[in-house]
Amino acid sequence: MVDFTKVKAIDFHTHAEEPCCDHRDDGYNEFQAGMAAYFKNPAGAQGMLPTVQDTANYYRERNIAAVIFPVDAERETGFRRYSNEEVAGICAENDDILIPFASVDPHKGKAGAREVRRLVRDFGVRGFKFHPTMQGFYPNDRETAYTVLEACAEEGAITLFHTGQTGVGSGMRGGMGMRLKYSNPMYLDDVAVDFPDMPIVLAHPSFPWTEEGLAVAQHKPNVYYDMSGWSPKYFPETFIRYANSILKKKMLFGSDWPAITPDRWLADFEAAAFKDEVRPLILKENALRILGEATS
Structure with missing residues (x-):
């Protein structure tokens, strides 16, 4: 288990990418190339994605713990799914630095709820990543999303939702079919009301709905914000002002x-x-609180 008294920070948002790229025929390589161009980062170029073990090694060298997850968007995107069990297994081999999250497409309903329970109980998964734009759903759609979310709440899991614009498909024809509307953070206000004891993390500064996201995080005690996906030098002034207060x-x-x-x-x-x-609250102490660990 991670010794939180020794790590200097906790990165609450890292991706587990499938360690095979050169022979895929499902559009995944094109997706990663587009991401690399958007973020001006060569990591997404073909054959250069880090494995989960590479990620563990990288974070261990820096003495930073990392929450890590795949994204189950196979139904909507056609990208082959990276096994939650495989990712959790590698996390277990590197549990001094990696904190396992998983991803279940909420469209799976009762089958998805069963998977959530099994991953928490048998694999030690601490939370679940949802990407409304990639998975094609409104978070407050009771018929589509709530069966899986109910399982997360019952198992005491953290839920982490992509919010705002995404680099996925940015600048590509038709945005690769990604519909930004699903990721307005205001939909999560309903989720926070309906699951008041379930920790909810809004991922990214929620552009262009930053103020909506800040309002939800301020109003609902169980809602947090991860600051990923943007360099802090590009954070809106209001985002920094709320973070400081x-x-x-x-x-x-x-x-x-x-x-x-x-x-x-x-x-x-x-x-x-x-x-x-x-700064220490953002880098570590707030994450300890939501993970249920005692702060030092």
């Missing part, structure tokens, strides 16, 4: 590895206008 105990360091490396994120965070007393 009424949401200082709700903000979580997240990079969006491998699209954005923690080295880049942390360097830009150091130069951004965050208060000194807020």
Whole structure:
């Protein structure tokens, strides 16, 4: 298990990418190339994606713990699914640094709920990543989403939702079919009401709905914000202002590895206008709270 007294930070948003690229025929390579261009990062170029073990090694060298997950969007995108069990197994082999999350397409309904329970009980998964734009659903759609979310709540799992615009499909023909409307954070206000004891993390600054996301995080005690997907030097002024004040105990360091490396994120965070007393909250202490660990 991660010794949280020794790591210097907790990255709450890293991706497990399937370690095979050169022979795929499902559009995944084109998707990764588009992501690499959008983030100006060569990691998405063919054959250059880090494995989960590579990720563990990278974070161990930096003494940073990492929440890691695949994304189950096979139904909507056609991209072959990276096994939750395989990712969790590699996390178990590197449990000094990796914190296992998983992903289940909410369209799977009762079968998805069964998978959630099995992953938590048998594989030690701590939370679940949802990507409304990639998975094609509204988070507050009771018929589509709530069966899986009910299982997450019953198992005491953390839920992490992509919000706002996404680099996925950005600038590509038709946006690769990605519909941004699904990722408005205001839909998660309903989820927070209906599951008041389930930890909910809004991923990314929620552009162009940043103020809606900040409102939900302020209003609902069980809603947090991870700050991934953007370099801190591009954060909207209002986002930093809330992080420095009424949401200082709700903000979580997240990079969006491998699209954005923690080295880049942390360097830009150091130069951004965050208060000194807020920085340790963002980098580690808030994550400890939501993970249920005692702060040191």
